[in-house]
Amino acid sequence: MSEFKVGVVGTGFAASSHTEALRRLPGVEVTGVAGSSADKARSFAVAHGIADGYGDWRELISQSSLDVIHNCTPNYLHAEVNAAALEAGVNVVSEKPLAMNSDETASLMAAASAAGVLSAVTFNYRHYPLVRQAKAMLDASERRHHFVHGSYLQDWLLYYSDWSWRLDPAAAGRSRAVADIGSHWLDLVQYITSDPILEVCSDLHTVHERRLRPHETGPTFTATGAPSGVAVEIDTEDIGSVLLHFVSGARGVFSVSQVSPGRKNRLFFEIDTLAWALAWDQENPNSLWIGRRDGPNQQLMRDPSLLDAAAAKLAHFPAGHEEGWPDGLKNFCLDFYGALRAQSNVEVYEPSFATFGDAHDTMLIVEAILASHRSGRWVEVGKGKGG
Numbered sequence: 001m002s003e004f005k006v007g008v009v010g011t012g013f014a015a016s017s018h019t020e021a022l023r024r025l026p027g028v029e030v031t032g033v034a035g036s037s038a039d040k041a042r043s044f045a046v047a048h049g050i051a052d053g054y055g056d057w058r059e060l061i062s063q064s065s066l067d068v069i070h071n072c073t074p075n076y077l078h079a080e081v082n083a084a085a086l087e088a089g090v091n092v093v094s095e096k097p098l099a100m101n102s103d104e105t106a107s108l109m110a111a112a113s114a115a116g117v118l119s120a121v122t123f124n125y126r127h128y129p130l131v132r133q134a135k136a137m138l139d140a141s142e143r144r145h146h147f148v149h150g151s152y153l154q155d156w157l158l159y160y161s162d163w164s165w166r167l168d169p170a171a172a173g174r175s176r177a178v179a180d181i182g183s184h185w186l187d188l189v190q191y192i193t194s195d196p197i198l199e200v201c202s203d204l205h206t207v208h209e210r211r212l213r214p215h216e217t218g219p220t221f222t223a224t225g226a227p228s229g230v231a232v233e234i235d236t237e238d239i240g241s242v243l244l245h246f247v248s249g250a251r252g253v254f255s256v257s258q259v260s261p262g263r264k265n266r267l268f269f270e271i272d273t274l275a276w277a278l279a280w281d282q283e284n285p286n287s288l289w290i291g292r293r294d295g296p297n298q299q300l301m302r303d304p305s306l307l308d309a310a311a312a313k314l315a316h317f318p319a320g321h322e323e324g325w326p327d328g329l330k331n332f333c334l335d336f337y338g339a340l341r342a343q344s345n346v347e348v349y350e351p352s353f354a355t356f357g358d359a360h361d362t363m364l365i366v367e368a369i370l371a372s373h374r375s376g377r378w379v380e381v382g383k384g385k386g387g
Contacts (some may be wrong), residue, residue: 003027004337005065009057009081010072011035011044014095014122018070019048021329028337034060057081061088068340071095074165075172079104086115093336095122096183098359100173102367105360112356118343120336123187123354123362125267127331129302129314129323130288132352134271134278135192136308143275148189148244148252150269152181153260157238161212163229169236176236178204179366181267182256187354187362189254189269195246197365199380202372204237207259242369245378265325286322 006022008015008030015033022028030050035041038055045053054060057077061069061084069085071078071094079099085092092112098105098121112119125131138145156162166172166180173179190196214229238259244252257263267282270291277291286302303319304312314331317323335353342349364382372379 002029002031004067004340005029005031006068006070007032007034007060007063007066008050008070008072009034009060009077010070010074010095011040012072014072015044015070016048017326017329018072018093018122018333019050021326021333022070024330025333025337027341028333031065032060032063058084061085061090066090068093068337075100076170079108082108082119083111086111086117086119089115089117091118091340093120093122093333094356094359096354096359097173097179097363097366098356099363102360102363105356105363109356109360118336118340119356120332120351120353121356121359122329122332123184123191123358124329124332125184125188125282126191126352126354127314127335128280128282128285128328129304129307129311130280130285130300131188131192132311132314133288133300133307134280135194136311137278138193138271138273141273141275143273144248144250145193145195145271145273146250147272148193148246148250148269149254149272150185150189151255151257151266152185152268153256153263153266154181154258155261155263157208157258158261160208160210161214161229163211163213163217165217167211167213167234167236172236174236175366175370177238177256177258178202178240178242178369181258182240182242182254182369183362183366185254185256185267185269186365187358188267189252189271190361191352191354191358192269193246193248193250193271195248195250196361197244197252197381198247199245199378200365200368200372201243201378202240202369203242204240204369204373206234206236207238209234237373240369240373242372243378282325285324285328 032052034054034057041053068091071081210231212229213232239257241255270279279289288300290298304315339349339351368379368381
């Protein structure tokens, strides 16, 4: 018998990924899915072995048996679906961004607190074993970090004919590359260093100021085929570079791009201290580079026997049995449902997933980055309201 019954809202890439991760968890059952049409929902339900498909997400949320909703809709629906689930007393896992702007994220943060339910946002890169190892090493070190740098690069929007709903600000928001993938990098480095970003200075650029919008759109990350459609204006960024000041006084810089050939999903960071540097690449997630001046550099492999205890718990297979992106998402889900189980049993549990508060803070950084680009000046986080 299932301990937790789950509804998934959405039928795209994120919904498929969440459903697959949830299947790997004991005591969790996806009992319903809602799509933008009844046909899409039924097709998804059949393909994934889910009992019920709904053409309206409100109908799914109204099911009294549901314990959790996974909100995997396009960005413009995040706030409405999340708020409705909270009002119904349902625990919520939301895809990022939490909402379209900081007014909405602040409202959801307050609503989650008032509802007394568990809520989380899928900043899933926190949940890789060697990311957790990097955090453990920094937490234990007496040497503070002084420089944080890296990038998040993709190529799936390289061509003029590439299209996604994410290119439409009405559906995705005023920022694209920064809000879509840069937000992952921003959340991750703050989580690892326990050091909030204080202010930013940014330069954003749109490579394709016009793109070909096809008459029929396909799934995210898929080739569009022969270029045909209607040319439309684009005003969200393809690339960007951002200078960072952290609360501790550390400096940072990162770049973001969805038009970098050959880079499929490369999130990379390096964190420099006076003792050593730590570097990790999501496309090669099973090793952590440790750089030194006074000795040989090292590659720490994902070997549970060599890792900090918290990091070792995220490695489910022996060394040499490689793990990757789906396993990080599984770890995120294990963390959330572990916290939910502890809450039900009135037990102590220390989760590591991103909360609605964390997602609100990230939205404030994204808005500061947009404001800095417009003004050409440094902008303090929290003072770039309105993006």
